[in-house]
Amino acid sequence: MSGWTVARLVARTKESDTARTLHLQVPGWPGHLAGQHIDVRLTADDGYQAVRSYSLSAPADGDQVAISVQPAPYGEVSPYLVEEFPEGADIEVRGPLGGWFVWRPDRTEPVLLVAGGSGVAPLVAMLRARLALPDGPAFRLVYSLRRPQERWFGDSLDALDGRSDVAVDYAYTREAAPGATRPVGRVRQEDLLIDGFTPAQRPLCFVCGPTAFVEHCADILVALGHRPDRVRTERFG
Amino acid sequence: MAALTPGFRARRRAPGDRLPPGQFTTEGFPVLSAGPTPVVGTDRWELTLTTETGDRRSWTWSRLMALPQDDLTTDLHCVTRWSKFDTRWGGVSLDVLLEGVDTHATYAWIESYGGYTTNLPLADLRDGKAWIAHTYDGRPLPAEHGGPARLLVPHLYLWKSAKWISGIQLRLTDQQGFWESLGYHDYGDPWREQRTWGD
Numbered sequence: 001m002s003g004w005t006v007a008r009l010v011a012r013t014k015e016s017d018t019a020r021t022l023h024l025q026v027p028g029w030p031g032h033l034a035g036q037h038i039d040v041r042l043t044a045d046d047g048y049q050a051v052r053s054y055s056l057s058a059p060a061d062g063d064q065v066a067i068s069v070q071p072a073p074y075g076e077v078s079p080y081l082v083e084e085f086p087e088g089a090d091i092e093v094r095g096p097l098g099g100w101f102v103w104r105p106d107r108t109e110p111v112l113l114v115a116g117g118s119g120v121a122p123l124v125a126m127l128r129a130r131l132a133l134p135d136g137p138a139f140r141l142v143y144s145l146r147r148p149q150e151r152w153f154g155d156s157l158d159a160l161d162g163r164s165d166v167a168v169d170y171a172y173t174r175e176a177a178p179g180a181t182r183p184v185g186r187v188r189q190e191d192l193l194i195d196g197f198t199p200a201q202r203p204l205c206f207v208c209g210p211t212a213f214v215e216h217c218a219d220i221l222v223a224l225g226h227r228p229d230r231v232r233t234e235r236f237g
Numbered sequence: 238m239a240a241l242t243p244g245f246r247a248r249r250r251a252p253g254d255r256l257p258p259g260q261f262t263t264e265g266f267p268v269l270s271a272g273p274t275p276v277v278g279t280d281r282w283e284l285t286l287t288t289e290t291g292d293r294r295s296w297t298w299s300r301l302m303a304l305p306q307d308d309l310t311t312d313l314h315c316v317t318r319w320s321k322f323d324t325r326w327g328g329v330s331l332d333v334l335l336e337g338v339d340t341h342a343t344y345a346w347i348e349s350y351g352g353y354t355t356n357l358p359l360a361d362l363r364d365g366k367a368w369i370a371h372t373y374d375g376r377p378l379p380a381e382h383g384g385p386a387r388l389l390v391p392h393l394y395l396w397k398s399a400k401w402i403s404g405i406q407l408r409l410t411d412q413q414g415f416w417e418s419l420g421y422h423d424y425g426d427p428w429r430e431q432r433t434w435g436d
Contacts (some may be wrong), residue, residue: 039318050247051259051318076248076261090239097433099245100271100417182344211268215381218273228273229352235268 004041004092009085011062015152019118021057021068026093029063032056034129035102035122035234038067038095050096052077055122055208055234056096057153059129067153070118079147096182101234102205105136107131107225113141114187115215116209117150122234123208124153130166137207139167140197144187147175150202169194187213189220199225208234247350255312256320257427263319265428268381271415275351275401279385284369284405288340296334298385301331304329307368314427327372332363334405335368342407348390350401355414357390357397357424359407366392369402394425394432 012024028200037055051184054067071079085091102113105128111130113123120143130139134135148170159169171187172180182191197203205226207217255264279298289295294368296304307330313321345359361367371378378384383400390397397418417423422431428436 006241042245044242044245044247046247048247050245050261052261053317074248078247080242084244085242086244088239089243089382090241097420101414143259211381215274222273228275231273233270233272235270 005095006090007065008090009087012087012113014151015068015154018082019068019152020122021066022081022085023064023066024091024093025064027063029060029065030096031060032096033063033099033102033104033128034059035124036096036098038065038093038097040067040077041092041094042080043092050077053097053126057121057125059125059132068118068121076219092132102230103129103204103206105133107204108137110138110197110201111140112192112194112203112205112221113139113208114192114205114207114221115141115143116187116213116217117145118150118152119207119209119213119234119236120145121208123206124128124156126206127166128156138196139166140194142171142191142194143168144173144209146169146173148172148177187217187220189224192217192220193224199227202227202230205231205236207231207235211235255322257314258317258430259432260314260318260320263321266321266324266382267315267317268318269315269317270381270398270400271353272351273378276380277350277351277385277401280386284334284386285336286338287404287406288338289342289407289409290340292339294334295337301329301369301386303370304333309368311389313391313395315395316421316425316432321428325374326368326370327375328368328370328386328389330365331367331369332365335363338407340407342409344408344411346406346408346412347397347399347402348406349399350403350406353415355397355399356412356417357393361390361393361397362405366390370423387397390415392426393426394422396421397425 007024007026012216013021013167023048041051043049058066069081072083115123124222130136176184207214214233282298285295310325347355368389371386387400388398388402
């Protein structure tokens with residue numbers, strides 16, 4: 001769909017103390033690829049409009065889609081979406097958008113996902129799309145976040161416990177989870193040098209997060225020997 | 238129909254005639270790139286201009302810096318909906334590079350270090366509308382923003398302003414570049430909101 005269409009907020013679920021996932025019902029939704037985003041358009045009583053882009057954080061569930069939002073301090077749109085926008089109310093959306101930072105379920109090579117903070121949203125959409133398949137390539141998510149209580153999608157990620165083909169590693173930068181053995185700190189080369197996902201195995205790498213994080217991690221992946229055209233990036237901030 | 242975003246209020250209304258439709262202003266300088274940032278030293282940097290007949294001219298870094306230089310202040314508009322006002326750049330006008338070039342081409346195909354490509358009409362590179370920019374806010378352009386040098390075509394969405402530019406091919410026919418072949422608009426005029434195919 002190329003134009004704007006009206007969607008309804010059917011539920012809002014908690015991802016962390018501050019972040020929320022908005023579940024939107026979009027009549028006629030054509031489906032989307034994991035990693036794509038939508039534009040949302042908000043309208044004030046006086047006709048003023050604001051538009052923002054958000055990654056879709058899950059595969060489509062019929063005509064329902066999900067975006068996950070971290071409220072930005074003093075932000076115009078994100079605090080409204082997280083705290084005020086009432087369930088049952090409408091919002092305009094446009095999409096799905098984006099054709100590069102996507103994972104297609106017919107791909108067969110291993111997939112290495114590297115997330116910084118709320119950059120995990122499109123990567124978890126890819127991971128969930130993989131989990132929807134009975135069989136598929138190995139997936140590994142390296143999830144960098146400040147502290148355990150800031151983790152998003154906890155239930156989905158905890159459900160991976162015991163699996164070896166789809167797994168998650170956490171890289172805490174300020175405060176580690178109890179029992180974690182990795183020293184606290186930013187992502188290092190050894191965090192991204194993972195059996196099954198080395199350059200020799202030619203994985204497809206997706207990196208998403210704040211600009212400085214993406215620059216840092218993409219540089220590590222290239223230095224490890226991954227071909228630059230196998231490293232897809234999405235930056236924000 | 239239920240209420241549309243009830244209770245939503247403007248918090249950062251921008252001056253009306255400077256902000257294209259659907260954009261918001263940012264004080265930061267976001268980075269949008271499809272892959273890792275290539276590292277290109279000025280010692281091995283080169284820009285090549287090729288015409289439709291195969292005539293080539295090229296500039297090393299020192300030759301580029303020896304050309305007449307422009308300082309300009311302009312607004313930037315990214316298709317991801319941020320606009321940034323009053324950005325300050327230094328660079329060489331494409332009019333300087335195209336001076337005396339014998340061509341009947343109507344399109345330009347832009348290539349970058351790292352493999353990025355984009356396309357635009359040659360007319361959009363002429364008449365003081367485009368630069369090879371190497372300086373941002375008085376300092377060498379950082380690599381993540383396209384340094385050592387990027388194309389700057391501020392009247393089009395910013396994906397046309399190819400970072401890490403390495404070549405300009407003048408062509409008789411149009412061919413879609415990287416984002417253009419992935420769903421983005423062939424021309425990309427922010428004032429007409431030409432974001433994606435069909436806009």
